Amino acid sequence: MNIIKLDATDSTNSYLRRLSVNEPIADYTVVVTKLQTSGRGQMGTVWDSEASKNLTFSVYKDLSEYHLESPFYISMAIALALYKTLSSLSIPKLSVKWPNDILSENKKICGILIENVFKQHKFSSTIIGIGLNVNQVEFDNLPKASSLKLVSGSTFDLDDITKEIIINLKYYFNILKERRLVSLKETYEASLFRKNKPSTFQDAEGVLFFGIIKGVSEYGNLQVLLEDEMIKEFDLKTITLLY
Template identity: 30%
Template sequence: MVGHPFYILDEIDSTNNYAMEQVNSAYVTPGTAWFASYQTAGKGTRGKQWHAQPGDIVALSVALQPAMLPLSRQFMLSVTVALGVCDFLSSHAGDETIIKWPNDIYWRDRKAGGILIENVLRGNSWHYAIVGIGLNINQARFPEHLPNAVSLRQITGKTWDAVTLAQELCKYLDKRLKQLIPANYEQLLEEYKSKLFRWQQPALYRKDEEIFEGIIRDVLPDGHLCLEKDGKMLQLGFGEVEFILSR
């Protein structure tokens, strides 16, 4: 089960780094979770760092052994984890909680958190996946260079206990991961698409320095985004397109 065991770390550079060290140096029970009260060098996608004060965020990493998934279907793990995090946040923030492709968590048009999955391979087999999740919980305000960030405190007006929320999040992840079997792949992907930020809506994007209007029409099983531009369909991989945000 996700969150059994559940370790609380007072201070660490990055929960994903720590989890990776553990699975590379010793046997780790699948489902093991590490929560950090404070990260000195939290990791985001494409090398971005995550900065927050103690108690401000849920910083959680979980070690999984997705043996049921071939490497060719690894995007399904991202889909399933994103659904689990979205389920969790929407239980507190309401049904305006959505997923920004591929796996950021949004409330309305503002970023509430993100997911980083790092894989440990042994030859052609998927030995472990380290799932890192960061959610904004108690920040009252954000710096000017993060105009689209939002916290659960800003949404609800409440202050939250990060450890309690992290343990609750583990239960939501566990429930979703139990659904991750081949017979459910199509259904999970369709649910993921239905919760996407800007799904089937005209909006602005940037690719190769060009800003254009596009419409998200589909997400393929391998994770590629199908974006309609001027009546033509672009298939885009991670990092190949930027969402132009209004703020």
């Protein structure tokens, strides 16, 4: 495993992307930093993390031998790798908040940023950015954030967790490469936060409505059973789960 350790960088995803442009990158190359000065989350959000307390790293994954119609299977594999890792650490009440945030006891402990690269109209590679709150215990103005230490009472070794995540990424990407897509999707759906529970949502116009999460489509849309007993699909830009 090729691990590049940095004291600080703007973004591990950006660092790895710059590296991959200039030279060939080995599969599962990891860039990890103690401090990320411009960490990025989904849809332009900022990932803020206390230096040396948490895991902020990115992984390069070669996809040239994968035959993928939908990028969401990549997201499912990554989310399940994190879920499996944290389960092995006995982190309580784990779930995946669609599309790929990892929660414990309804608090966010991990965010994932996936940047896929296409060449000749097919998936070439992906850069997986992972922000995992590990030993940080204070989250000012972030009432929905938590950490492994807060939910378990234990202090964790960052290097050990990184290695375990890579092992589990390889496990689920192997399932993806073997095209065991039904199994992957069923496992992902079984881990979904608030699946089969009445929930409140907000649409892009700010209108609140009630529904029940039933699953996801193969293209990653959330499937919600509405009050009229119809199942409607929503993409990430059109719906927010309130909790």
